[in-house]
Amino acid sequence: MELIVTEKDNAARRLSEILSNGDFDTERRAGVNVYRWGGTRCIGLSGHVVAVDFPPEYDDWRDVEPVELIDAPVRKRPTQEGIVRALRLLSRDADRVVIATDYDREGELIGKEAYELIREVNEDVPVDRVRFSSITENEVRGAFEDRDEIDFDLAAAGEARQIIDLIWGASLTRFLSLSARQLGDDFISVGRVQGPTLKLIVDREREIEAFDPEDYWELFADLLKREGAESDPDKDAFDAQYFYEDDDGTEAERVWDEATAEAVYGRLREAEAATVSSVRRRRRTDEPPAPFNTTQFIRAASSIGYSAQRAMSIAEDLYTAGFITYPRTDNTVYPEDLDERELLEELSMGREFGDDAESLLELDDIEPTEGDEETTDHPPIHPTGELPAASELSDDEWEVYELVVRRFLATCAPDAEWEHLRVVTEVEEGDDAVGIDEGLLRLKSNGKRLTEEGYHAVYPYFSTNESYVPDVTEGEALGIVETALEAKQTQPPRRYGQSRLIETMEDMGIGTKATRHDVIQKLYDRGYIESDPPRPTGLAKAVVEASEEFADRIVSDEMTAQLEADMQAIASGEKEFDEVADESREMLSRVFEELVDSREEVGDHLQKSLKADKQLGPCPECGDTLLVRKSRAGSYFVGCDGYPECEYTLPLPSTGKPLILDEVCDDHGLNHVKMLAGRKTFVHGCPQCQADEADEEEDEVIGECPDCGEEHGGDLAIKRLRSGSRLVGCTRYPDCDYSLPLPRRGEIEVTDETCEEHDLPHLVVHSGDEPWELGCPICNYREYQSRQAGSELETIDGIGEKTAEKLKDAGVNDVSSLKEMEPDALAEQVDGIGPDTVRDWQAKAD
């Protein structure tokens, strides 16, 4: 029996389709798909199925000095037990094995890991390696005819990365966490990739904080062609801006001192006309964009409103469903195997973009664009020939799918052409103008017009805004319709947005196509960044400062650069794995020599920053500081730093994670609080004001309590709580805790209409433009609960809309029932899902 091993199930299935000419069976071994035809079996791994880690005796952070991790043994341990079991079962009977993992460094390592697992149970079976960069008939068949061996040097390069990342990351993470006494959920992490990424964000924030804005002025005029007496100033006027030559002789628009700006403006205002002194026309070719790699896909998706995480998660679903190619790729050059014309023909059957695909088929020649990166990992992201039916995709999925399709169309489409028109005019000054600055007063206007639509016809995501400047000739006199002097200030650099951050990481060579967006998520999870665009917390600044002082490599991109060079050397046989690992261990030892003496200093600094991140302002009771705290039950509240002497507290809303804003309440001197809860994020404001308002507001009784009304006479009332939330609750609280939620915002109107089932008045919420007919609060809540149950599954990372549907078909409607399912049983029922995946979800649900 011949056994083929791929990196993922999807690849195994597609490979099997090709090699079996579509005639294969699927069986399950240890809950894993195995494809079978003739004497061949094909199994897909799930990336790395083993992980490097320290032995269990190093698990306790307090018992082991972090420095001991440097020379601790490192072992490999299976993480995907089902897959490892299935691989072993199949290997026993194999008389030939083919490693067909991805064609990149990590793929080589994953292949070697499979090889080692196979060797444990079958010492003699010959193992081949095949390499192909896209799963197409030609490439796959070619690769199987030209079998090679595993490149153990390349795999060793990957292993060097694993061990260096583990040793540096784990030892420094434990050191920082222990020094600041932050154990448990709130440990303080650093690593080769997260370190430099965090430093990027912190450095930008430092620039912003150090920024000193400068005043400047700009002058504008609206010009109008005089010919054609009926020209309409509102319609035909065009923009012109004052400019001059600065001391270097370069063109400048900004005037840096007010007196000069006023003087020039005085002349401009008095001017009667402007004469055209030069007209320059230029044609510019606007080439279509390159094919999508992961980073450019994320960037494009972010320009239509998707976060990096969301874009990748949708792309993953579209890939699994077979509509687009693999979404994690560095490649920006289509493989030779891709027949663009054939793909366009298939796409021409699609709704929305079918006509656009067809229009491209009319071209004589289709020559797709190419980017700078040509790699062997996977093809650039493009649509497959399989088109989704209208009902198969959600709105978001469709929008992202259409983006991928249109990007492909654009790469096959012709250039666009612009005509640029630059007009310079000299102002003719009136008799009243007093000559303060005698130099010429010139204005410039830049117009642009799209003369050939080109690829924009099929790719509407780039702006094609034109700016209007009419056809004028040199010497022509123009009217000045309006003039303006605008006072402005230079702006600090902008914070990195998520997609800009990912692009910068790529430029710096840190992270990979598959991890960069996860790293950003990790920084959020660790409490290093908040909001979007991400803003660093005080803790993040302290971590970067401490690292810069004692372990600069961990926040510098040089560590990756050095590692890349070493990996290159290992792969080419110039260096040994041990040599590289030992060098790195020595370097880390030197870092620790410095660090151990500064343990307390570092810890103090981190602890102070952690506290500063939580400070709100003075306690009204004792004058000490109010802090955002977390109760034992895990909910947030405001408490005094003077506790237990001072027991002053204020509640916070129960939804979300509090973020302290810069804005301070005038009445109480407390910072405003924002509650971060994804789409439900809202500003809570000053917690003292919220509490005071609730104390002042009277409860409004609307009916009888369904729980205790008959027995104890409890009533239902609209209440505002000190935490700012509102609800319909029983007047006998806390003896009766019956309650129904109400929206936080808007005025609540109690109408005369009554719910027949519950004998309660219908409610209307007035906020924004449209009043919201909430109706009977009990009916409303029931509806809400049933909606929640559906979308709840999707809160688990890795479960998208489609998977949630599949789970619901299998009778799993919410997270709690998912947690109760037997992984193997559920995997049997749900297509394409393995028991390890289910276990993974269950772990995440906890």
Next chain:
DNA sequence: GCAAGGTC
């Protein structure tokens, strides 16, 4: 309960 890298 650490990293970063696969995959989902």
